[in-house]
Every structure is written in C-alpha cells, then in structure tokens.
Amino acid sequence: MAATARRIPMRFIGKRLLHAVVTIFGIAIINFFLLQLAPGDAADALAGESGTADPEYLANLRREFGLDRPLLEQLASFLMRIARLDLGYSFRYNEDIAHLIFHRLPATLLLMVTSVVLALGIGILFGVTAARYFNRLPDRLISLVALLLYATPPFWIGLMMILVFSVQLGWTPTGGMRDIAASSKGFAGVLDVARHLALPALTQAFFYLAIYTRLLRAGMLEVLNLEYIRVARAKGISERRISYVHALRNAVLPLVTVVGTNVGGFLGGAVLTETVFSWPGIGRLMFDAMFQRDLNLLLSILVLSSIFVVLANLVVDLLYAVINPTVELR
C-alpha cells in the first residue's frame, strides 16, 4: 500500500496536465471577452492621464496598440501568443510583458511564501491548542483573536502596524522593499529586505491565519473523538504527541486545500497589502493594468495566474495521497 502510493502517478499527472491546457485556453478566451466589456480602451486611458489629445493622435495610438483590428483577429493573435509562450509587449510601459512580470515575481513570491509559512506555523499551533483546550480559556482566547483577525480588513491592520511600528517606534520602514538611499549589499542587503518584509508579511499572514486556525480547530475537534485516538491514549502516548502526530495528520487535509487555493491565487491575492506597504508586487501591476486598460498585460497576468491555480490544485491532489495514503489518485 505504502509502496504504490509513493510511486509517482504519471498517468494521473499526464491526464490532469492535458485537462489543464484545455482549461487554461478556456479561461483565456473567457477573460478576453470579459475584458472587452470594460468601457474605454488603452488610448482613452492614456489620453485621460495626459489631459489632452487630438483625434489623429488617438487614432495613431490605437493603430500602434492593435486596437483598430477586428475583435476575433485580436483574439486569435492573443491565443497564438499564449500558445508560443510569448507574452507580448506592453505599449503602456514600453516594455516586454515577460520582463515586467518576472521582474516583480520575486517580490510577490517572497511576500507570499513568508506569509503562508508564518500563517501555517501559527495557525497549526493555534488550531491544535484551541482544540486541545476545547471550551477552556486558551480556546476562547484563540478563537477570539482568530475572529478579530478574520473580521478586520487587512489594509486597516497594515496601516495600524505602520503607525505603531514605523511611525511611533521606528523599528521598521513604512514601506517599499529596500532602502534605496543606502543601497546595502550581501548580508546587510538581506537584513534590509527582511526589515521591509516584516510588516507586510505579518499583515498578509494575519489574513490567512484566521482562516487556518478556525479550519484546523474544527478538523481537530472532529478527529480527536475518533476511535484510533482513544486507542492511542490507551497506549499511554502523551497528549501532545497524539495531537501533533496522530490527529493533525487527518485534520490537516481541508487546510491543505485552502492553502492550495491561497498559493494558487497568489499573483493577485495581495493587492491591498502591496498597496498599503508599497510592496512592488504583481498584484499592483495587475490592478494598475485594469485601470489603464492595458489588456495585453492584464490578460498575460491572468493567464499566468490561471496556470498557477491549475498547478496548485494538481499539487494539492498529489499531496493528499502523500499525507493520507488511503486517498487514491485516478
């Protein structure tokens, strides 16, 4: 049993990847038409910022952006680009889209990984503790904190943390990713990024933390009443070991699903945190692209995003089998 589960399920992965390609193209086509519903185009947006433009200038812009071509032709060239993994050019930024996106990817990844790891670590600790002390003081306290974090908008938490830790205490910078005035290299550079990362990562983590804690607490409560836990207790295993080793493994499955969704949606998931902390991530890029009607850029980010979601789901399914070998992949 254990041996079969450890074998890599190639057939399953192959089938899922094939589905994924179809799904991604489907999403791309739907996105393309959805975005056409937004009134105005990139030329309008550009003219709006400039505060002025003559008709010939606008016509030139539209020709250059390819906005004067028939819709289906635009769709076809967009799909061709995706098929060739060529993200195209943003006229808005005068830059290759691949360059724009991959330049911002590290910042987004760093924020996402740090906050999910933080949230997972604290969430598991909180969830298990709350379940172990069900209806007693620690549970009440943890549930209250989780509810508060869940109910508070992340941008407000972010602003409050800036006020306390940056403005009042002066421990951390108010925003950005590095100190540009004193451009530090090597270890000092890592420390510099870490100082900038602390508040946004915490803010983002709080948001996930609340959900993770509540999910895990519920899962643990269910599992702790099962027969095998009673057997484990009868064997004289310590409560701590029962919780973290025996029960957690079964209680964690729903959490894996949710974490998978969070990770899959990371490209656009942190817009508010990025905005408050001026974190140079992809969420902001996407947000701005929408308001500037930079549809090339926006569609590219959305396609990438759908790829991540599909892949994250696949990984979650595979993880199920690893965490719980009784799950069969078909």
Added chain:
Amino acid sequence: MNDETTMPAATLSRRNLLLLGSSAIFAGTFLRSMPALADDKTLVMTISPEPNAMLSAFNTASPVAVISGKMTEGLLGYDFDIKPQPELATSWEVAPDGLTISFKLRDGVKWHDGKPFTSADVAYSIMEILKQHHPRGRGVFAKVTAVETPDPLTAVFKLSEPAPALMYALAGWESPMLPKHVYEGTDVLKNPANNAPVGTGPFKFVEWQRGSYIVLEKNPDYWDAGKPLLDKLVVRIYSDPAARVAAFEAGELHLGGDGPIPLNEVKRFQENPGFKVETRGIEMNNSLDVLELNLRNEHLAKPQVRQALMHAIDRDMMMKTVWYGLAEQLTGPIPQTLPHFYTADVPSYAFDTAKAEALLDEAGFPKGADGMRFKLRLIWPATGDTYDRAGQFLRQQFRKVGVDLDLQAADVPTFIKQVYAEYNFDISMFPASVTADPSIGSQRFYHSAAIKQGTPFVNASGYKNPEMDEVLSKAAVEPDPAKRADLFKRFQQIAMADLPILPLARPIYVTVANARVENFITGPEGVRSRYATLTIK
C-alpha cells in the same frame, strides 16, 4: 497506520516550529531602527501616481512632467508673474508681426552623454519630436513651419500665424529639448532613451524599478557650475495616501507635490513644525474643478436652468466641506493666478435658492408631487475622494431646488468613453486645466470647432456661440498683449453669461516637505522645475 509512517509529519512540524522560533529571535535582532548612513546628500521625494514614462515628450501626464523636468530642460523658465526667464535660451526676441521668434542659446551646455547642445537639437526637438508626437505640442507648435539655425547658438522659429501662447509652453517639463544624435534615424516612440532620458538637466537618470523607485544622480557637468546641490534624488512610489502620511512622519520621505497627502491631513501638517506645506507652485497648471453641462439635454439646453444651478450652489460651504478650504473661489473660467488675463467684471450668480427656484419655474419645469422637477445624472472620474464629496454635496444642494441628481463615479477610461465618445452624460465634473495660457487650456472647452466626438477633454457640452468663437480665434493669434487681454476679458464675460460650464473652484494641490528641505518651490513650475537648487539640511 503505525508510528513509522507518522514520523515524517512529526519532524516536519517540529522543524516548522523551530523555524518559527529562530525567525522570532532573528526578528528581534534586526528590528531596530537602522540609520541611513549616506555621505551623499540624498533627498527622497514621491510622485503619485507612479509616472508611466520618464520623458514628457510623448506623455503629458502630470507625474511624467515632474520626473522628466529634472533631467530635461526647455528653452525658457518662468517666474511667479508667468514671465519667461532664461533657461537653455539666454535671450529671445519676438518680431512685431509675431511671425518670427529668435532664441539665443546658452553656450557650453552639454548633453548627459557629453555631446554639445546646439540649435540643431532645438530644430529637431520642435519639428520632429514635439510637433509630431507631443499630445499638446501638436496644437501648440501647429503654426511653426520651420526652425532655422543660422549658427549653432541661434534658433529662429518661423510661424505661419502669430502664436502668443507658444511662449508659455517652452518649459523643460512641458516641451523638453532632446538630443538629435540620439533620436535621428530611430523609431522615436520606441527609442530606449525614452525610458532613460538623455537631457541637459541637473540630474541624470540612473535606475527605474517600476512600482518601487526611481534614482537620479547629480550631473557633474551641469552648465550652472556648483549645481545641483543634491548628489542624489530618489523618487519612492507609494500607492496609498495614508502610507505617504506615515512615510512623511517617519522621516523617510522628504518631499511630495500635487497633494501627496489626503486633504483632511493638510491642516495637521501645516501646524506641525517638522513640516513645510506650500500652496504655490501650481500656477502654470491651473487645474479647475468644473461642471460641464450637456446642452443636448432638454433641461440643460435652457439658459435659465443653467443659471438656476449656479444660484443653487452654496460655494462658500462647498469650499469648506469639499476642499477643506484648500481651494480658490472662481468668478469665471480664468483663475486669479493668471492676473494678466483675469477679470472680476463678469455676470455673477450669488447663492440664492429662491432665485434658482424662480428661474426653474420660468423655464417651464414646475415641481412634481415629490418636490422634484426633473432628474439629471452627474458623472466624474473616480480619482480620489474629493469628487465623491463634491457629488454628495451637489446632490443635496440641487435637490433643495427640486433638481434630483444621480451620482456616477466612473474609472477614467469609462468616464472618457461616456462623456467624450458617446456624449452619454448630463453633467460631467472633472479637472479642466487652463494651463498658463487660455488659448491652449480654455479654448478647447468653449470653441465650437473643438466639438470633436471621440476626443477627450474638448468641448463636450455641444456649446456653440459665434461671438465666443470669434473672440477665442482672435485671441489665439493676437500678438499685442493688451489687446489679447481685452479679448480674454470678453471671453470670461460671454462664458459666464452662457454658462456651458459651471466653474466651481481652483483646488490647491499642496506641496509637503520635511522642514529640513529648502528651495522646493522657487517658481510657478513648482515640483516640475529642474530642482538645481533643491537641498536638504
């Protein structure tokens, strides 16, 4: 299910906890304020929103002008009376017929790449770049037929008709001079120098991390010896106004223009000795908040209705609640910041609801059973909360005289599409920039030739008045300043009699600086100026 299979999970969670613990200790050691130990004189400013280009030759958005103006220079600068001052041109002469303008150029000016700046660059910049690709320049330089270059330090503009407004559009952030040797023979719009400008200005481009920061450094070969006073100018991008407030208060951010902080924070900053708040430095821009009325609407087509709406607005109260006092009252379409054109001698509309009601009755729109006469839709670009407050305020005011108002905040492309492409609006509220010259800034909203469907920020009301057209057309080509001023006075009178546009106020976009910053507003160009003398103590 035996203990062996559970082992990996146990170590994993233990490792997780260990990681957490060690990172907490790690956090404790570095969460201290680290002073920025820079020997160089570095100033951190912000521009909001982030500029989407580095050069104002192809994009005239306000943030682009601010950053471009540090690296590029123009032929002229301006003083607070909006009088031209020497910049790249040391002297100039406009022929009495207004058809020839000669500029004597500054000697010894070098581009950032070391090549000398000459009249050939001026001719190329005007004829091949600004006249072709600059969104405003296409209009401003329309009458320039040639730029002659008798010698390397003389440039002579030849005009088909006088264009007095041209002399107010030659600043470095508006009409930058660009190097011919970098642009000639290339696809001008895609030239790499557009994102890394080569100018003659006091600062050189170093780096642009999109979404994060821009770094400029001192130009050591700047023509004005000993300047700039700063070694490094860093622009940090903060997308959230509250984050800018925090950054100012934490001392990380030294300077920001064009209203960097929310209006309701301004008073607190003004009273704090740690900051300087300057209200000048926007006199070349003159952005006015106005209501443009769609005269195609059966109600708004009646002059009495337009006058009634003007009478219905309590503009003193609006000043306090909408702009927190940070605005200048308007009497007409030209603000007092352009004293050489301004007149107070225009039809005026005092706040008077009784009179407004009488005018509406007279127009033939009596009150219905619900107390309302008719309904209009007000649309504005959703760019900040000032217009949201203004919309709510106007709704209350108009409802008092029986005019119901639907409010619609639209994002900028939607706003432009509905108002200028589809004429699908009743009232549009937007910032109308008069610029430094009404022929450039105001004419497009009042001249009937500027009714061009699909073109943003032109006459969308559908307003046509032959007398108005004549006055504006004459003013655009009148070389005599006194006669031109008279024409603009007449313009203001007709505009306030006909009311296709209701001027609300000239909002004051403050510049905020740390108290250590000096020379951040030295003229009407404000934060757009070169900043050769900007410094921090």
